[in-house]
Amino acid sequence: xxxxxxxxxxQLIINAAYKHISQRGYANVSLREIADEAGVVLSxxxxxxxxxxxxxxxxxxxxxxxxxxxxxxxxxRGTSSQAxxxxxxxxxxDMLITNPNLFRLLFDLTNMSMWSSTxxxxxxxxxxxxxxxxxxxxxxxxxxxxxxxxxxNKTLAQVIFGSLFGTSIQIILNPENKDLIQAMNIVxxxxxxx
Amino acid sequence: xxxxxxxxxxQLIINAAYKHISQRGYANVSLREIADEAGVVLSxxxxxxxxxxxxxxxxxxxxxxxxxxxxxxxxxRGTSSQAxxxxxxxxxxDMLITNPNLFRLLFDLTNMSMWSSTxxxxxxxxxxxxxxxxxxxxxxxxxxxxxxxxxxNKTLAQVIFGSLFGTSIQIILNPENKDLIQAMNIVxxxxxxx
DNA sequence: TCCCAGATAATACGGATGTCCGAATTAATA
DNA sequence: TATTAATTCGGACATCCGTATTATCTGGGA
Numbered sequence: 316x317x318x319x320x321x322x323x324x325x326q327l328i329i330n331a332a333y334k335h336i337s338q339r340g341y342a343n344v345s346l347r348e349i350a351d352e353a354g355v356v357l358s359x360x361x362x363x364x365x366x367x368x369x370x371x372x373x374x375x376x377x378x379x380x381x382x383x384x385x386x387x388x389x390x391x392r393g394t395s396s397q398a399x400x401x402x403x404x405x406x407x408x409d410m411l412i413t414n415p416n417l418f419r420l421l422f423d424l425t426n427m428s429m430w431s432s433t434x435x436x437x438x439x440x441x442x443x444x445x446x447x448x449x450x451x452x453x454x455x456x457x458x459x460x461x462x463x464x465x466x467x468n469k470t471l472a473q474v475i476f477g478s479l480f481g482t483s484i485q486i487i488l489n490p491e492n493k494d495l496i497q498a499m500n501i502v503x504x505x506x507x508x509x
Numbered sequence: 510x511x512x513x514x515x516x517x518x519x520q521l522i523i524n525a526a527y528k529h530i531s532q533r534g535y536a537n538v539s540l541r542e543i544a545d546e547a548g549v550v551l552s553x554x555x556x557x558x559x560x561x562x563x564x565x566x567x568x569x570x571x572x573x574x575x576x577x578x579x580x581x582x583x584x585x586r587g588t589s590s591q592a593x594x595x596x597x598x599x600x601x602x603d604m605l606i607t608n609p610n611l612f613r614l615l616f617d618l619t620n621m622s623m624w625s626s627t628x629x630x631x632x633x634x635x636x637x638x639x640x641x642x643x644x645x646x647x648x649x650x651x652x653x654x655x656x657x658x659x660x661x662n663k664t665l666a667q668v669i670f671g672s673l674f675g676t677s678i679q680i681i682l683n684p685e686n687k688d689l690i691q692a693m694n695i696v697x698x699x700x701x702x703x
Numbered sequence: 704t705c706c707c708a709g710a711t712a713a714t715a716c717g718g719a720t721g722t723c724c725g726a727a728t729t730a731a732t733a
Numbered sequence: 734t735a736t737t738a739a740t741t742c743g744g745a746c747a748t749c750c751g752t753a754t755t756a757t758c759t760g761g762g763a
Contacts, residue, residue, distance in 0.1 A: 340624040342536050426620035430534040470688045474695050481675025494664045550712050
């Protein structure tokens with residue numbers, strides 16, 4: 316009886332929402348557009364997710380879950396902390412090219428977090444998880460990393476992530492700048508002693 | 510005859526716009542609120558700046574002009590490239606505490622640049638100017654900085670700026686994390702050989 | 704003094720948007 | 734099969750917002 320591959324409307328909505336939001340930004344997408352894309356009636360969005368806000372939250376949650384395990388798998392493949400750091404940077408570089416929309420969504424959420432405490436809490440969870448991964452898999456061997464004025468590993472992980480994050484934004488904003496993608500390697504080399 | 514300190518309405522509007530936009534975000538501020546804050550009638554905003562977009566552009570232009578000279582002065586005070594790098598990081602750290610709204614405006618503009626080419630062009634000018642400053646004042650002595658796989662100075666400057674940028678976002682989103690502000694020093698130490 | 708351009712003011716328009724509600728339909732349960 | 738709950742649907746509501754239009758005022762030059 317179901318129309319599209321037996322997928323539930325709730326899932327169709329999420330997929331459509333991700334597609335449009337990550338492509339054109341949360342503020343620039345209307346619920347009607349998402350509903351149309353999903354092949355669903357407008358009121359169903361409220362039925363399943365109550366709010367536009369609630370819809371985005373669910374989109375982010377699902378997306379985060381998916382990529383967090385992917386990142387962890389990538390990290391696990393490295394045999395040394397240094398190798399894992401290299402893997403991480405490579406993953407960023409790949410994703411920047413093959414899946415820029417994922418970054419757009421992340422940046423969009425980050426921006427909204429400045430004005431909304433709801434989104435800020437959501438993002439902080441996400442950032443924490445990411446920093447924890449870096450701390451756990453990359454900063455295991457302290458001797459291999461810069462250590463300045465007794466900065467904790469968690470804080471160091473945040474700076475590493477921040478460096479990748481800030482560079483990524485510039486790349487998204489200027490995709491033709493291939494040099495910059497290459498230059499992300501610097502971040503990797505910087506935080507490891509060789 | 511003028512009401513407030515003989516200031517022109519056009520300037521009152523800019524000031525009010527900066528205040529509200531940097532505090533609550535461009536998308537969350539209506540022209541009516543800006544007009545009220547400025548003590549001016551709504552239609553005056555269109556009279557002077559035509560668009561909401563045009564208003565933001567002017568706000569950004571004025572703000573950028575102001576702080577760009579400030580940054581250049583800060584940089585000039587350093588006697589070595591390393592000292593200038595330290596000054597730059599210190600400036601970021603100070604501003605993050607005393608003037609977070611400035612960063613909010615910058616991040617907001619950055620986000621909108623993902624969806625609007627008008628804003629993207631504006632921001633690219635700004636980023637270029639910043640990176641040029643770093644290149645000119647900080648990366649003068651190549652021997653003092655990491656040099657990996659023949660990365661150009663301009664690109665290196667972009668990565669440095671990106672690192673500061675990405676770390677700043679986390680601080681804005683989490684101001685009580687004093688450790689992270691401190692840890693920005695890492696960026697400075699990282700890019701200089703000591 | 705008259706006139707006109709620039710500045711200020713008041714209001715209206717058109718459209719888009721998120722949200723809500725009641726009815727119709729389908730599925731589940733007993 | 735009868736009853737109830739869950740889902741789907743269609744439409745409307747209320748509000749807000751950016752923009753445009755028109756009128757009023759002000760001041761300075763001919």
